[in-house]
Amino acid sequence: MNRLQKFLDLHTGEENKQKVLENVKANISFRGATVWILACAIVVASVGLNVNSTAVIIGAMLISPLMGPIVGAGFSLGIYDFELLKKAAKNLLIATLVSLFVSTIYFMLSPFKETQSELLARTSPNIYDILIAFFGGLVGVIAITRVEKGNPIPGVAIATALMPPLCTAGYGLAIGNWKYFLGALFLYTINCVFICISTFVIVKYLQYPEVTHVDPKYRKQIKYTISTIIVLLIVPSVYFAYLLAQEKKYKQKVELFLNDELNEKGFAILYQKINYNKNPKSIELAFLNKKINKQEIQNLSSALKKYKIENTQLVIKQDTTDIKKFILENNASEKAKENEKDLMILNLENKLKQNTYNNKALREEIVILFPQIKNISLANHTFNENTDSTITKTVAIYSSTKILSTSDEEKLKMWLKKRISKNNIEMFKEQEE
Structure with missing residues (x-):
């Protein structure tokens, strides 16, 4: 028994309690760089x-600083x-509001408003999300209290998934869907509360020293409050899981029906x-080459x-007609996506062509007119005229065996304007080393 206790003892490899508390306090605050990191992580998610x-x-979850408070x-x-506790709650509220604001703005500006499967997955929390948050939180807190932190922290950040529900709540606000907003916010609340509770359990188990002596009556009140919150979150989660x-059971029966009665x-x-x-x-079906009579439908x-x-x-x-319309609409949708991609690629290619010059061919032509030119390179550069506007100029950098006279350089400039059809050209002589 003693050997088993030693094997399972969490005090083995434990970090100094004061040092752990200092690290925890340092990670609570949301100021300066932390706010920027959070905002960027929210945009990425x-x-x-x-x-x-x-x-x-997953990348966004790894860089998120939400676990701290x-x-x-x-x-x-x-x-x-x-x-x-007041400081942690205040900072968590700030982080939550910042996250909601940034994600809402992003989804309002985004041209893509379709509800993807990754978004839908965060709108219906259930009991499994509670289990993930609690046990993920346990792993995270145990790792924080170790001398050797190991690699569980990134895994905890991914498993407990604090960022996606907040972003989904922002998406719900952006499109005015309160069901998505409340469902995602409920999942976020579940994650926060059960990570907090798992932390509380480990802190109590490891017997961290109490800061103030608390009256046993008040201690009971805290326990009752925690128990009430747990029940309030677990009951709807169990219902959603049910x-x-x-739904899964129903869809499995439908798949069995379709396979046995139709496919086979x-x-x-x-x-x-x-x-x-x-x-x-309802189950809506359409067949490729089969007409079904009333008796068969019955x-x-x-x-x-059965x-x-x-x-x-x-x-x-x-x-x-309806079936053809369905096929055509699907094909048209896919074709539109392909055309949109092709157009984007074409635009990028055109931009590249506009900003690229065949310097080798230009040099071969220029040498005939100006034998003293050894090499020349042209490229487009954007310059700030002032704080509000920019201008794009073609910059030509050349090297020569001898210095070009002012008139020769002007002739070269005029020739280049005609040759590449650009009016705004700046000439620079390469400095000899």
Whole structure:
């Protein structure tokens, strides 16, 4: 038993408690550079959610400084330092408001307003999010209290996912969808509270010294408050988890029905849509080369009961005009995306051509007219005329065997204007070393 206790003992490898507290306090504040880092991380996460890029979202979570005040709040509760708790809560509120403001502005300005899967995933929190936040928080706090920090902290930042819910809440505000906003904010609250609670548990377990002596009655009140908050967050999360499980169960039954009754009998399904949130629910289908008569539709509808698919209407789309329209719309959408990409590439290529000169060909021509020119290089450069405007000029830098006279340099300049069709040219002689 003693050997097992030593094996599981968290005091082994523990950092000095005072040093840990100093580090925690130092990471609470949101001022100066920390605010800029947070704002930039929010923009990166928002872009990742906007374009549905998991890698970009993970990158944003790694650079986010949001964990600081949450862990600080957990420590302050554990040692009953209420001044530290006020400071942590204040800084967490500032960080939350800054994050919401930046993400809302980004999504308002972004031309892409489609709700991507990465955004949708943050609008319906459930009990699994609580488990991730709590156990992820435990890992993070244990790592913070070690002499050797190891590599769990980045993993905790990714697992507990504080940034994406805040960005999704900003997205909800930007498009005026309160369901998305409240769902994402609820997930963010879950993450914050359960990371804080896991911190409180570890601080108590490691017996960090209390800052002030707290009356046992007041201590009980704190425990009751924490318990109430846990219940208030767990109950709706369990309910959402139940709804999610029911939806997955329903869709599995539908997939089984489609496979057994249609796919295996040679029906080529061209289009399918499951409307789970409607009342009654509906399954919309269209087939490639098969016309279904009324009797077959009735048989298929009756077969739904066999798979325990209840309160569901089977809708078979047989109007070829509608089916063709659906295919054409899909193809047109994909074609439009391809055309948009092609246009962007073409514009970039044109810009590159406009800013690029064939210096080798120009030098070969210039040497015929001006034998003293050894080399010449042309490029476009942008200059600030004042604080409000800029001007683009073509800069020509040449080297020569002997100094060109003023008239020869002017002739060269006039020739270049005609040759490259540019009126704004600046001539510079390369300095000899």
